[in-house]
Amino acid sequence: MQRSSILFWAGAVIFLAVVFFMTQSLRNEYPFFAGYVILQFIVLSVAWTILGGYAGYVNFGTNAFFGVGVYTAVLLFKALGAPLGIQILAAAVVGGLLGLGVGLLTLRMRGIFFSIATIALAIVIETAITNWRFVGGAAGIQLQRPPVMPPFDSYVKMLFFVQALMVVIAIAITRFIQNSRIGRGLHALRDDELAAECTGVPTLRLKLLACVISGALISAGGAPAAMYLQFANPDSAFNLNYSVSVLAMSLIGGTAHWIGPVLGAILLGSTQQLLAVTISSEVNVLVLGLMLVLFVVAAPKGIIGLVGRLTGKGGHA
Amino acid sequence: MTASSPEAPLLRIDAVTKNFGGFVALDNINVEIRKGERFGLIGPNGSGKTTLVNCISGALRPNKGAVLFGGEDITLLAANQRSHSGIARSFQIPRPFRSMTVLENLMVALDFAARRELLETETHRRDAAMSILTRIGLASKALVATTTLTQVELRKMELARAMATGPKLLISDEAMAGLSASEVDEVLDLLMSLGGEDVAVIMIEHIMQAVMRFSERVMCLDAGRIIAIGTPAEVMANARVQEAYLGS
Numbered sequence: 001m002q003r004s005s006i007l008f009w010a011g012a013v014i015f016l017a018v019v020f021f022m023t024q025s026l027r028n029e030y031p032f033f034a035g036y037v038i039l040q041f042i043v044l045s046v047a048w049t050i051l052g053g054y055a056g057y058v059n060f061g062t063n064a065f066f067g068v069g070v071y072t073a074v075l076l077f078k079a080l081g082a083p084l085g086i087q088i089l090a091a092a093v094v095g096g097l098l099g100l101g102v103g104l105l106t107l108r109m110r111g112i113f114f115s116i117a118t119i120a121l122a123i124v125i126e127t128a129i130t131n132w133r134f135v136g137g138a139a140g141i142q143l144q145r146p147p148v149m150p151p152f153d154s155y156v157k158m159l160f161f162v163q164a165l166m167v168v169i170a171i172a173i174t175r176f177i178q179n180s181r182i183g184r185g186l187h188a189l190r191d192d193e194l195a196a197e198c199t200g201v202p203t204l205r206l207k208l209l210a211c212v213i214s215g216a217l218i219s220a221g222g223a224p225a226a227m228y229l230q231f232a233n234p235d236s237a238f239n240l241n242y243s244v245s246v247l248a249m250s251l252i253g254g255t256a257h258w259i260g261p262v263l264g265a266i267l268l269g270s271t272q273q274l275l276a277v278t279i280s281s282e283v284n285v286l287v288l289g290l291m292l293v294l295f296v297v298a299a300p301k302g303i304i305g306l307v308g309r310l311t312g313k314g315g316h317a
Numbered sequence: 318m319t320a321s322s323p324e325a326p327l328l329r330i331d332a333v334t335k336n337f338g339g340f341v342a343l344d345n346i347n348v349e350i351r352k353g354e355r356f357g358l359i360g361p362n363g364s365g366k367t368t369l370v371n372c373i374s375g376a377l378r379p380n381k382g383a384v385l386f387g388g389e390d391i392t393l394l395a396a397n398q399r400s401h402s403g404i405a406r407s408f409q410i411p412r413p414f415r416s417m418t419v420l421e422n423l424m425v426a427l428d429f430a431a432r433r434e435l436l437e438t439e440t441h442r443r444d445a446a447m448s449i450l451t452r453i454g455l456a457s458k459a460l461v462a463t464t465t466l467t468q469v470e471l472r473k474m475e476l477a478r479a480m481a482t483g484p485k486l487l488i489s490d491e492a493m494a495g496l497s498a499s500e501v502d503e504v505l506d507l508l509m510s511l512g513g514e515d516v517a518v519i520m521i522e523h524i525m526q527a528v529m530r531f532s533e534r535v536m537c538l539d540a541g542r543i544i545a546i547g548t549p550a551e552v553m554a555n556a557r558v559q560e561a562y563l564g565s
Contacts, residue, residue, distance in 0.1 A: 181428035188414050188425045195412035198374055200400035200429040200482050 005202040010177065012168045017163040022033045032160040036228060038101045038165045038269035039163040040221055043170045044242070044251040045261035047217030050174055053255025054183055056190030057106055060119030064125050065095050065236035069222030074232050077143060084162065095219020096212045103211030107204065110193070126238035139178070140233025143226055154155075159224050170217050174258045176230050177213070186210055211224050242284065245272075248292045254302025261304050325388050326374065327517050328486055333382035333523075335368055335541075342368040343379070344541040350486070350519065352555060355512050357532030357549065358521045361561055364538040366521045367409060373398040373519075374406045378553045387485070396551050401431035403482035407475035409491045413463035420446050420459040423543050426481035446481060453477040469500045473507065479509060487511060488519045493527060501527055529553070537561065 023032070044062060069229050072094045082090070105117050130138045152158040177183050186295035188196040190205045198201050226232045244266065248313050253264025268291065272284045299306040318523030324351035335343040343365045344512050350356050359368050371377040375386060383392045391399055414422050423446035427436055436442045450456045458466065466474060473490045479487055489508055493501045505527050512518035522528045526547065528535060535552040537545045545555040551556055 108348070184421070184425055184428050187416060191414040191416050192412045194376055195397035195408065195414065196405055196425065198376070198400055199426045199478060200397050200431070201425060202395070202397045202429070204395070 006012045006026070008172075011174070012172070015163075016164060016168060019161055023152055023161050027158050029154055029189050032154075032156045034273045036156065036163055037273060038159045038266060039160065039167050040103070040225070041249060041265040041269040042167050042262055043163065043221035044218055044246045044252070045265040046167075046174050047221065048185075049255050049258065049261045050217075051210045051214040051251050053188065053250060053261070054186040055207060056186075057104070057110065057207070057210075058115045058246065058247070059118050059214070059312055060115040060243050060247070061122045062218060062243040063238045063240055064122035064129045064216035065098060066222035066225070066242045067129065067234070068094055068098055068125060070226050070232050071129055071135055072219065073223040073226040074141060074143065077108045077226065078135065078141070081146075083146070084159075084227060085226065085306065086227070088166075089221050091218040091223035092220040096216035099211040099213070101210060102215065103208035104212070107249050108287065112204045118241075122238055122240075122243070128267065129238070130234045138234060140231060140235075143232065145230055145231050155227065156222060159228050160225035162224055163221075166217075166221055170221070170256055171262065173213060173217065177210075178216065178258055182206060182209065195268055197228040242297070243299025244285070245288060248288050250302075252291060252302055254304035254306075257304050260302050260304045267303070326350060326385075327354070327387060329385040330369070330373070331383040331385060333369075333379040333384065334371055335365075335372055336376060337367050341464055343372065345380055345382070346538075346541075346543060348354060348536060348543065348546065350517055352485070352517060353514050354510070354517045355509075355531055355533045356519045357535040358526040358538070359523070359525075359535060359552075359558075360538035363540075364561075365540055365541040366540075367490060369538070370482065370490055370519070372489060373399075373486075374404055375467065377491035397429070400410065400484075403483070403485035404483045404488070405486070405505050407472070407479050407490055407492050408487040409494070411468075411475050412472040413466075413471060413474060413478075415464055418452065418460050418462055419455060419466070421451060422463060422474060422478050423481040426478050430481070430483055432483060440548055449477050449481050449497075452510075453480070469496055469504065472496070474509065476504075484516060486517045486519065488521075490521045492520075492525065493522060493524055505531060508526045525553075 010278055012317060031212045044066065048062055069091040071106065072091040076082035076087050087302070091149035101193060102118060107115060108115055129135060148158055185201045185206045188199065189206060190199050193203055198205065249268045250261040252268060253259030253262065268288060271287060273281050295302060302305055328350040330346050330348045333343055333346045334341070341415045346369060358366050358369070366529050368377065372379045375394060379392065382437065383390055385391065386399070386402055386404060387565055391402065414425060418444070425440055427442040427445055430436055436445060447456065447459060450459050453476060455470065455477060458470060463471070476489065476492060492508070493504050496504065501524060508518055508520060508531060520528065531547050534547065535549045535560045536543060537552055538560040544557045544561060
């Protein structure tokens with residue numbers, strides 16, 4: 001194993017150990033309640049970056065994948081009483097299939113047209129769910145959490161740990177893609193799809209792969225939200241705010257390296273949590289918009305581009 | 318198919334027709350290119366040269382006819398599969414991977430190359446890329462971003478990237494357009510050295526001296542049809558070629 005890999009996995013183990021220790025020692029539930037949202041946004045942003053950053057296909061339908069994750073969990077829980085792990089795995093599968101569909105869109109659409117198509121996709125799916133009585137329809141559905149599993153003493157703490165685990169999985173997958181030839185192929189097709197094809201890059205296969213993995217991870221990251229809120233309705237599960245937030249987090253962090261969306265999600269996610277407590281949750285969106293404008297103007301390559309520029313290494317992180 | 322017999326042509330264009338709506342860009346083109354041949358493709362602007370190249374490299378599919386490479390029908394293959402079977406090209410307007418360095422541009426080709434026996438590790442691929450860059454004369458620019466290259470360096474980079482795919486057929490689409498006289502000679506010498514026993518080269522060019530010096534055979538297209546094919550001297554002497562270029 002390379003030195004950077006050893007460092008990465010050591011960091012991951014320490015991170016999970018600290019998270020686990022926190023769930024066992026802290027009594028107050030609020031930090032976990034707020035922290036869960038930040039971890040969730042790390043998963044979503046990192047997963048989004050595979051397609052939106054590396055491959056350059058800006059997916060504006062994060063909310064579609066998120067909502068599909070939520071409702072896969074709802075459906076399985078209501079119909080079969082499936083445990084959390086199964087809910088997440090099933091959400092990943094359904095999200096992956098949806099990703100495959102979105103991937104086929106890339107055959108005919110790129111740039112802004114692709115982005116618009118992904119928004120349309122979200123609306124179509126939301127409308128379908130809204131009209132599906134079994135999962136609650138437009139009014140939404142109340143969910144009764146099952147008893148928490150030891151060693152955890154509260155369900156929110158357990159969800160916090162599960163989401164931390166997914167952060168590690170999402171980053172590990174994204175990091176693998178970035179360091180393998182898949183990553184180089186995605187960058188090549190982002191720069192110039194025809195030139196990539198003529199240089200031997202199987203662009204369609206790579207785009208489908210990126211869509212499936214990105215979609216599966218976003219849906220998996222969204223699945224526990226049903227149990228977290230103990231409630232799901234189409235309006236919130238398919239809220240466009242997820243798309244906007246994830247896009248902003250990834251771009252503000254920088255999409256050239258997996259650390260970018262992680263930093264962006266931590267920065268924006270904690271700012272949002274802070275604002276929600278101190279001022280109001282509606283100010284969130286305003287601050288998000290302002291920060292996005294600020295970064296697009298002052299640091300188009302995000303935080304990692306900014307750091308690279310300051311340390312004189314250019315944009316090649 | 319007799320892919321291995323020495324007489325079989327490397328590339329066979331069999332009655333290829335391509336139209337864009339009502340406009341016929343290529344009209345029943347038949348031509349064969351031998352292994353290792355240096356082949357010049359000329360014709361006035363809009364005569365279908367680049368369309369033909371696009372049909373060969375897979376950027377476009379012909380409406381009628383077939384493209385055979387090494388005895389196999391590749392008409393329906395995607396461009397990346399054609400690259401793997403040995404067709405490489407440069408573009409009329411250079412299309413580098415802009416976010417990458419020169420070396421990384423070549424690494425893309427080597428990462429996805431069909432024959433990977435000698436390219437197992439990243440180090441092997443890096444060495445292979447460097448040796449191609451040295452051959453092309455771009456070694457000093459290996460770690461430079463492609464956005465900072467000059468026009469002639471970009472042309473060379475595209476040829477280097479094409480060579481990195483390990484081609485049996487290299488198509489150079491106006492690699493000398495917009496270059497100075499000394500740069501034209503430089504790129505021409507390069508193309509001469511790249512072609513040879515194993516690599517056939519199709520050179521599209523407007524600079525006549527270059528085409529004449531380079532080609533073993535020349536084909537002239539006009540309005541999507543072949544109006545002359547033969548040795549450079551024959552084609553230059555052809556009345557229809559002169560008419561196409563100079564008017565009657």
